[in-house]
Amino acid sequence: MNGNPSARVRRNRIILVVVLAAAAVVALGAGLLLGGGGPFAAAKGAGSTPTPTETARPAPASTAPPASVDTFDRAKFSLDDPNSIWVVVNKLRPMNPQDFVPSDLVPVDVPYTNEPELRQEAADAVIAMFQAATDEAGLTLASNSAYRSYETQVNVYDGDDTLTARPGFSEHQTGLVMDIGAESGECSLDPCFADTPEGAWLRDNAWRFGFILRYPADKTDITGYAFEPWHFRYVGVELATEMHETGVTTLEEFFGLPPAPNYE
Incomplete structure (x- = not known):
């Protein structure tokens, strides 16, 4: 059972290498399951393209409604001429002449x-x-x-x-x-x-x-x-x-x- 000492040493080295390799495989699998990095994850991360961020656009400026325009012609007819249909007669604006008589x-x-x-x-x-x-x-x-x-x-x-x-x-x-x-x-x-x-x-x-x-x-x-x-x-x-x-x-x-x- 003692055998050749050199053979035993080589055998022990082979066993050690196999055990270490198996441990490495187990460790790598655990890392992948947990979402860890590892060499492949690092490579993936280094080569990925970042998602672009959308630039906020300013809200359009509010536009005031157009101002109403008075298009009525207040000067179309006289307010003073007694012959005008717009003549204004009141306590400050007498008929002129006072004895005016319409012709029609x-x-x-x-x-x-x-x-x-x-x-x-x-x-x-x-x-x-x-x-x-x-x-x-x-x-x-x-x-x-x-x-x-x-x-x-x-x-x-x-x-x-x-x-x-x-x-x-x-x-x-x-x-x-x-x-x-x-x-x-x-x-x-x-x-x-x-x-x-x-x-x-x-x-x-x-x-x-x-x-x-x-x-x-x-x-x-x-x-x-x-x-x-x-x-x-x-x-x-x-x-x-x-x-x-x-x-x-x-x-x-x-x-x-x-x-x-x-x-x-």
């Missing part, structure tokens, strides 16, 4: 309590409006007053500056105004007219025919007159529509004129 007055073929006259353009518009009230709502309107001369206004003026205009300061003298009521006479020339079907229809529809309610309930400090839901002023469809759409209810405000609550 015509009778207005509508029901009335006092036979009405208006300028031709306004008369045509009133007739169309009265017909529409009948066709659309079954209402019959009537004229209570229309054109009034300077001399007539002398007799109408009662001394109350919130209810009647002084001679030479009345819109009626322009030939562009009609005091409108129901043919029945209900609430004629009275604030309660606003609550009648006729008053409500005029309030909502007069602009379509070129008329504005000249003395609104909340604008006495601007116009100088108490609420007159019967007093309609012709300004033409173009201006009446613009005032309706913008919600501006007085000529003074629309044209940037001073309020006229009192006479100078």
Whole structure:
């Protein structure tokens, strides 16, 4: 059993090499299972390409909405010429001349309590409006007053500056105004007219025919007159529509004129 000593030494060396090799294999396998590096992992890591990082883009700058542009031509017609359909008459702006008489007055073929006259353009518009009230709502309107001369206004003026205009300061003298009521006479020339079907229809529809309610309930400090839901002023469809759409209810405000609550 002792054998040759040289042979034993060689055999022991071979056994040692085999054992070391087996241990190395075991160690390598364990490293791979645990996700370790090892020479292959290191090689893989060295050759891998890094994932590019996405560059953050700045948010687009917010854009303000375009400013609305007022394209309405406020200088289309004169505010001073008594022949203009836009003439503004109030306690600070008398008729000029004070005895002005429109040259194109015509009778207005509508029901009335006092036979009405208006300028031709306004008369045509009133007739169309009265017909529409009948066709659309079954209402019959009537004229209570229309054109009034300077001399007539002398007799109408009662001394109350919130209810009647002084001679030479009345819109009626322009030939562009009609005091409108129901043919029945209900609430004629009275604030309660606003609550009648006729008053409500005029309030909502007069602009379509070129008329504005000249003395609104909340604008006495601007116009100088108490609420007159019967007093309609012709300004033409173009201006009446613009005032309706913008919600501006007085000529003074629309044209940037001073309020006229009192006479100078």
